[in-house]
Amino acid sequence: MxxxxxxxxxxxxxxxxxxxxxxxxxxxxxxxxxxxxxxxxxxxxxxxxxxxxxxxxxxxxxxxxxxxxxxxxxxxxxxxxxxxxxxxxxxxxxxxxxxxxxxxxxxxxxxxxxxxxxxxxxxxxxxxxxGFDVERVVSDITQLAAAESSAKEHSHDHDEHSHEDDHHHxxxxxxxHDKGETGHDHKHDHVHDPCVSSLSIECDGNLDLEKVDDWLGNLVEENADDLYRMKGVLSIEGVETQFIFQGVHALFDGMNGRPWRKDEKRINKIVFIGKDLDKEAIKKRFFECLVPAKQTVPTARG
The missing domain is CATH 3.40.50.300 (P-loop containing nucleotide triphosphate hydrolases)
Structure with a gap:
């Protein structure tokens, strides 16, 4: 290699x-x-x-x-x-x-x-x-999302053509996903793997600028040695342009991207690659940065 x-x-x-x-x-x-x-x-x-x-x-x-x-x-x-x-x-x-x-x-x-x-x-x-140009982050993540969608469609087609009963399938x-190159149980190989893996987060909605700034800053500071690569496109509340970023360990680069289109759904997409990342904690803290959706208050009549 x-x-x-x-x-x-x-x-x-x-x-x-x-x-x-x-x-x-x-x-x-x-x-x-x-x-x-x-x-x-x-x-x-x-x-x-x-x-x-x-x-x-x-x-x-x-x-x-x-x-x-x-x-x-x-x-x-x-x-x-x-x-x-x-x-x-x-x-x-x-x-x-x-x-x-x-x-x-x-x-x-x-x-x-x-x-x-x-x-x-x-x-x-x-x-x-x-690979290290922040301007290319949007296209990189878009290609990744397209590849994931294609993989899911392929998996769905395979499911539809299966002749096995549903429970067995x-x-x-x-x-x-736990089987190795020879088809045997892959749990033994996991002993050798030091938990280096990818984490993707995708959701719609706007993020609180102060909260997401603190979250990203703390995440990078606390996991600098174990956070190998990261890329993301974020939708910030009150900001009409995308915020795009990429980083390697503690080195972080971000900038405002293109404006969100009026008919476009504002979706946040982030990918992390790292070692021993607490994925559930990372996702939980990210979702805590979302601005609650505004509720429509019904008008009293009569």
Missing amino acids: KALFWFSSKLALHMRYIVVVTGLANPSPIIQTFYMEESLVDHVKLDGVVTLVDAKHASQHLNEVKPDGVVNEAIEQIAYADRILLNKIDLVGEPELDALSYRLKRINEMARIKRTKFGVVDMEFVLGVG EHDHEHS
Whole structure:
């Protein structure tokens, strides 16, 4: 497994890219260097992180047991990725590829995955990624929502064509996500997985600016080491533009986006990728930031 960092030059008349290739290592220090090192920030910008996954041996790396408190580097490379190249697909079967793809998505649902042989890929997939551009957050989350919707439709179609009785199908569906690449119970593999996963929150309504600002600030401060990536589009009460943000650990960047259209439903969408995140607590505190819907008071008559 390898991580490739793509950087584009800000000064060149024609766009130029610098590719930094690592082995099996934590990508975070490189990412943060290009955020914080002033001598670099003025000349280049981080375009994206591309992780190359060996489909034949990926499970071996992902299942590697680490000491308590140490995150598996292979899992970290998946968590930080903007693009994932699932390579050597000719060496494994379709069921194994599907199971591995699901596992990668469970870690990082924001990353786009492309299956390849011999590392052959269209350059458009790995160049101009804009993985760290706050302006690209809306399109990234929109694509993610579309992919999730498509997956749900596919799952629904599969349900409709099942010849099993309803009770049996529901039982299988509840446990299908716990099966590994060979179809066996995946609980053993969870022992190896240091709980790095994605959390998505989507709901309509407006947010109280002061509450959501405190919530995000506290969340980043309390979970800086364990919060790998985050992106979001928020609807703030009394503000007619979208608020969009993205971040890596404690590095946070936000800005006002385009105006909400009059006929548009104002929907909040957030994605977090992190380790040992208290998902229920995060969701609970987020929903506490919502402004209660205004109730219509009936007019007294007579």
